[in-house]
Amino acid sequence: xxxxxxxxxxxxxxxxxxxxxxxxxxxxxxxxxxxxxxxxxxxxxxxxxxxxxxxxxxxxxxxxxxxxxxxxxxxxxxxxxxxxxxxxxxxxxxxxxxxxxxxxxxxxxxxxxxxxxxxxxxxxxxxxxxxxxxxxxxxxxxxxxxxxxxxxxxxxxxxxxxxxxxxxxxxxxxxxxxxxxxxxxxxxxxxxxxxxxxxxxxxxxxxxxxxxxxxxxxxxxxxxxxxxxxxxxxxxxxxxxxxxxxxxxxxxxxxxxxxxxxxxxxxxxxxxxxxxxxxxxxxxxxxxxxxxxxxxxxxxxxxxxxxxxxxxxxxxxxxxxxxxxxxxxxxxxxxxxxxxxxxxxxxxxxxxxxxxxxxxxxxxxxxxxxxxxxxxxxxxxxxxxxxxxxxxxxxxxxxxxxxxxxxxxxxxxxxxxxxxxxxxxxxxxxxxxxxxxxxxxxxxxxxxxxxxxxxxxxxxxxxxxx
Ligand SMILES: *[C@@H]1O[C@H](CO)[C@@H](O)[C@H](O)[C@H]1NC(C)=O
Ligand SMILES: *[C@@H]1O[C@H](CO)[C@@H](O)[C@H](O)[C@H]1NC(C)=O
Ligand SMILES: *[C@@H]1O[C@H](CO)[C@@H](O)[C@H](O)[C@H]1NC(C)=O
Ligand SMILES: *[C@@H]1O[C@H](CO)[C@@H](O)[C@H](O)[C@H]1NC(C)=O
Ligand SMILES: *[C@@H]1O[C@H](CO)[C@@H](O)[C@H](O)[C@H]1NC(C)=O
Numbered sequence: 001x002x003x004x005x006x007x008x009x010x011x012x013x014x015x016x017x018x019x020x021x022x023x024x025x026x027x028x029x030x031x032x033x034x035x036x037x038x039x040x041x042x043x044x045x046x047x048x049x050x051x052x053x054x055x056x057x058x059x060x061x062x063x064x065x066x067x068x069x070x071x072x073x074x075x076x077x078x079x080x081x082x083x084x085x086x087x088x089x090x091x092x093x094x095x096x097x098x099x100x101x102x103x104x105x106x107x108x109x110x111x112x113x114x115x116x117x118x119x120x121x122x123x124x125x126x127x128x129x130x131x132x133x134x135x136x137x138x139x140x141x142x143x144x145x146x147x148x149x150x151x152x153x154x155x156x157x158x159x160x161x162x163x164x165x166x167x168x169x170x171x172x173x174x175x176x177x178x179x180x181x182x183x184x185x186x187x188x189x190x191x192x193x194x195x196x197x198x199x200x201x202x203x204x205x206x207x208x209x210x211x212x213x214x215x216x217x218x219x220x221x222x223x224x225x226x227x228x229x230x231x232x233x234x235x236x237x238x239x240x241x242x243x244x245x246x247x248x249x250x251x252x253x254x255x256x257x258x259x260x261x262x263x264x265x266x267x268x269x270x271x272x273x274x275x276x277x278x279x280x281x282x283x284x285x286x287x288x289x290x291x292x293x294x295x296x297x298x299x300x301x302x303x304x305x306x307x308x309x310x311x312x313x314x315x316x317x318x319x320x321x322x323x324x325x326x327x328x329x330x331x332x333x334x335x336x337x338x339x340x341x342x343x344x345x346x347x348x349x350x351x352x353x354x355x356x357x358x359x360x361x362x363x364x365x366x367x368x369x370x371x372x373x374x375x376x377x378x379x380x381x382x383x384x385x386x387x388x389x390x391x392x393x394x395x396x397x398x399x400x401x402x403x404x405x406x407x408x409x410x411x412x413x414x415x416x417x418x419x420x421x422x423x424x425x426x427x428x429x430x431x432x433x434x435x436x437x438x439x440x441x442x443x444x445x446x447x448x449x450x451x452x453x454x455x456x457x458x459x460x461x462x463x464x465x466x
Pocket of ligand 2: 222
């Protein structure tokens with residue numbers, strides 16, 4: 001890790017170890033209740049002991065697999081290691097909860113604070129415990145370019161960026177016996193590129209690639225069968241990630257899927273899956289993309305430029321294309337001499353509308369350049385919703401409100417706009433791609449979301465009777 005003084009952090013964590021408990025079950029129940037689907041039981045938003053107990057029960061009961069054949073048991077290396085792992089996670093949960101209850105300030109070079117976080121202290125503690133504890137095993141099977149590699153450029157670059165970061169990450173362990181999580185290092189972008197035959201339009205070869213991979217690791221190691229995939233995760237930015245993952249029912253149902261295409265109407269599960277941002281870096285780095293003029297220098301009220309991809313944009317453009325009144329600038333394609341990023345920098349609000357799929361790099365572009373994102377999306381799970389309160393730095397416009405777009409934005413007071421804009425600048429760091437990764441950046445936020453899902457899962461030892 002970088003500049004952070006690890007010795008200090010570790011010392012502080014140790015010295016507070018006795019008071020160090022009550023957190024995940026603040027952050028998990030609260031945030032999960034905020035992001036939970038309407039019919040699921042939602043927990044009260046202010047933390048109380050009953051909430052914590054409730055969450056503890058949920059965590060314990062979520063996953064329990066107890067029926068495993070004898071020959072499988074014999075193949076297990078050492079199940080007391082699983083107890084150790086689960087014991088460690090229980091300790092992490094307790095540490096986070098107790099510490100947050102004690103309200104101690106941690107010394108850190110970044111201390112999350114302010115209204116952009118649902119629970120800044122809890123996030124902070126959970127993050128620090130993650131840094132201290134989390135261990136991820138990356139399966140080594142499979143050869144590039146389909147495994148262990150993917151392009152880092154283009155709008156789907158997060159796949160390559162994450163896979164490469166993971167390979168060199170300090171969270172990576174070479175000993176699967178001590179891992180909390182197992183990463184399946186295939187790239188959907190690469191599978192589509194190398195395995196898909198355009199002419200045949202068949203899904204089967206792509207799906208079989210993933211099925212074969214999981215069969216290989218399930219045969220060779222005890223870990224997949226042990227949890228039925230529940231402590232395994234995959235990551236995909238390609239639109240087809242969800243569909244390809246459905247080829248393996250246990251992967252689809254049990255594993256953590258980190259997806260750009262986080263469409264809750266297509267099986268994305270808010271309590272188990274992780275939404276990750278789509279990020280487009282034209283030159284492979286964020287150089288020249290971060291920052292923009294202050295609010296007072298932004299002359300365009302609202303900007304959008306993009307093709308008629310999908311039903312949302314169709315409605316948007318039908319209503320607003322080329323209407324230029326009162327600082328509205330909504331158009332299909334850029335005219336000569338217009339530069340996309342310059343337009344974003346000149347604007348107060350930037351429309352981030354879904355295209356063919358829910359995700360789009362516009363949201364992060366707006367945040368990078370200090371433009372307040374106006375999300376026009378349906379069924380979209382926003383990235384890092386478990387930690388960040390998107391209402392504090394973005395605007396949601398439902399499809400039915402597109403005709404009122406201008407009225408809605410003009411109705412936002414200057415004071416509120418300034419707050420939204422500042423908050424957007426504050427959360428920017430959580431969306432920044434650093435090479436190599438830095439603390440609290442997008443790589444670590446993705447890991448943190450995965451860590452929360454893992455903390456909320458209990459894997460039972462198949463030897464143990466319930
Ligand atoms: C299993 O792991 C525990 C703790 O690491 C160790 O004490 C024990 O000797 C191991 N048993 C076997 C059979 O490897
Ligand atoms: C895991 O289960 C599959 C299917 O039941 C089986 O073929 C495989 O051998 C098992 N793996 C191990 C390591 O026991
Ligand atoms: C989402 O996942 C959780 C945990 O695995 C599960 O309990 C729940 O039923 C799932 N929800 C849906 C809608 O599938
Ligand atoms: C909007 O302006 C562009 C460029 O001037 C033009 O090509 C397009 O037809 C216009 N669309 C509408 C709906 O007016
Ligand atoms: C999300 O999924 C639903 C159900 O499949 C689909 O109708 C909708 O078009 C998807 N959203 C986007 C933006 O693609």
